[in-house]
Amino acid sequence: MRFLIMIGLIFALAGCVTRFGGGEAGRGSDVAATRIPNAVRVLREADGWKAHFHFSDDAAIWAFRRSALLRNGQRPWRPASWEVLTPGVRLERIGDFDAFVARDGIVPRQVTIRFRPLAEDLIADYDPAIILSDGRFALYGGHFSAFPMDARATLAVLSEPADYPTRVAMRASGVPMLFHGQRVLEVDDVGDSYVFIGDVTLTPEDRVATILDPGLPDWIMADLRDYTPNVFRAFADQMGPHKSHRPTIIASWAGTKFKGHSTGGSVSPGLITMRIEGEELLKVTPASLRTMRWFIAHEAAHFWLGETIGYTTPDDAWITEGGADYLAMRFSESTDPHYDAGAFISSARTDCAVSLKKGSLAEARRRGDQRAYYACGTLFALAVDRAGRGRGETYHDFVRGLIESDADRKVTSAEWFAAARKFGVAGPAIARMHALVAGTPDAAAAIDALMAVDVQPTSSVSALAIAATEVGA
Numbered sequence: 001m002r003f004l005i006m007i008g009l010i011f012a013l014a015g016c017v018t019r020f021g022g023g024e025a026g027r028g029s030d031v032a033a034t035r036i037p038n039a040v041r042v043l044r045e046a047d048g049w050k051a052h053f054h055f056s057d058d059a060a061i062w063a064f065r066r067s068a069l070l071r072n073g074q075r076p077w078r079p080a081s082w083e084v085l086t087p088g089v090r091l092e093r094i095g096d097f098d099a100f101v102a103r104d105g106i107v108p109r110q111v112t113i114r115f116r117p118l119a120e121d122l123i124a125d126y127d128p129a130i131i132l133s134d135g136r137f138a139l140y141g142g143h144f145s146a147f148p149m150d151a152r153a154t155l156a157v158l159s160e161p162a163d164y165p166t167r168v169a170m171r172a173s174g175v176p177m178l179f180h181g182q183r184v185l186e187v188d189d190v191g192d193s194y195v196f197i198g199d200v201t202l203t204p205e206d207r208v209a210t211i212l213d214p215g216l217p218d219w220i221m222a223d224l225r226d227y228t229p230n231v232f233r234a235f236a237d238q239m240g241p242h243k244s245h246r247p248t249i250i251a252s253w254a255g256t257k258f259k260g261h262s263t264g265g266s267v268s269p270g271l272i273t274m275r276i277e278g279e280e281l282l283k284v285t286p287a288s289l290r291t292m293r294w295f296i297a298h299e300a301a302h303f304w305l306g307e308t309i310g311y312t313t314p315d316d317a318w319i320t321e322g323g324a325d326y327l328a329m330r331f332s333e334s335t336d337p338h339y340d341a342g343a344f345i346s347s348a349r350t351d352c353a354v355s356l357k358k359g360s361l362a363e364a365r366r367r368g369d370q371r372a373y374y375a376c377g378t379l380f381a382l383a384v385d386r387a388g389r390g391r392g393e394t395y396h397d398f399v400r401g402l403i404e405s406d407a408d409r410k411v412t413s414a415e416w417f418a419a420a421r422k423f424g425v426a427g428p429a430i431a432r433m434h435a436l437v438a439g440t441p442d443a444a445a446a447i448d449a450l451m452a453v454d455v456q457p458t459s460s461v462s463a464l465a466i467a468a469t470e471v472g473a
């Protein structure tokens with residue numbers, strides 16, 4: 001999530017942590033549904049924040065489903081934030097997971113920790129907390145979710161977390177909170193979402209709940225306040241209403257210790273978070289403005305492609321990430337005469353080809369190459385857009401059609417291809433996209449053929465190219 005200066009280009013590695021629809025948590029849910037969920041109460045008490053775990057089963061180990069490492073230093077974050085208060089229980093790292101282990105025998109059914117909300121960047125997962133300069137903060141519920149293991153040796157070699165239901169409730173001793181766009185005093189079931197703790201002024205007419213860190217530079221505040229509702233309005237005009245509750249945006253300011261500038265963030269149901277930092281952002285520059293706006297447009301697009309209609313497996317993240325990138329590109333193009341869509345497409349093309357040399361698009365996340373979903377997915381969206389051009393339709397109309405025709409709010413790659421065919425994408429182009437998803441020894445040729453027609457947008461003005469990286473958490 002840092003800006004890197006590379007050969008004169010600024011690549012904004014704007015990390016967009018997302019997870020839409022399927023994935024590991026979806027597997028085994030029939031089994032999980034029959035279990036009594038673990039209950040976790042997260043409370044602000046007189047001596048700090050605590051989480052009281054009530055496990056519904058006996059186990060030698062309770063491992064945390066989300067156990068990503070800190071980006072800075074690549075170490076577990078929980079030891080820096082959590083203190084186990086229950087005697088005989090330790091927090092340990094076993095293989096790829098943080099876990100509660102008992103000094104001997106099984107972990108007690110009741111375990112209490114005290115924690116300090118930690119606003120640190122995790123690798124491909126949601127930051128545990130987002131803290132604003134005035135002390136208000138948002139806390140992520142998914143990090144309290146654990147699954148049982150019998151033996152250390154089994155956990156040590158486990159690659160994907162097991163599914164186990166957890167119900168996380170949250171209360172802040174009378175301090176108001178914002179959850180799913182609504183002001184509340186307690187939340188019964190946080191799920192994989194953030195809860196914002198602190199007062200927020202909202203009127204019922206606000207289409208977007210915008211929570212801005214008072215420490216943010218003034219120009220960023222002003223821009224976020226004006227630009228964000230515009231993006232949502234435009235997307236709603238182009239694709240119809242999204243199916244989430246009132247979107248919330250939380251933008252935090254992480255200060256000027258970093259000399260350049262950096263924008264990172266995430267999207268979870270109904271919520272976009274942004275972490276903005278860097279000395280360069282104290283003054284307005286076209287590049288930094290463009291980067292921030294790009295980030296908002298990409299994340300806003302996820303309210304349609306992601307939340308209103310999602311994928312069934314993270315292997316198909318090209319549907320949502322490529323689509324969100326493409327929509328952000330088109331929006332930027334329509335609002336900024338200096339925006340260089342040509343450069344954007346050309347870097348997507350290069351990155352897609354480089355990635356698919358190593359394997360299929362579907363497998364990209366397993367080789368740690370999330371960028372492929374954005375890059376190749378952008379090209380696929382462009383192919384669709386071009387198919388509609390002759391009759392005045394755009395990729396937005398395609399997305400609107402996907403939303404209208406899909407009952408279960410999830411689109412498989414097969415459904416996407418069928419819809420693209422119906423939208424007018426020619427058979428050979430469909431076959432090439434298919435081949436790229438499944439893997440082909442000659443990916444570069446397939447990409448060249450897919451892009452062979454009229455992909456020559458505007459002149460090259462901007463030196464800004466954006467590569468958003470994401471792992472499906």
Ligand SMILES: [Zn+2]
Nearest residue numbers: 016018321324
């Ligand atoms: Zn994204």
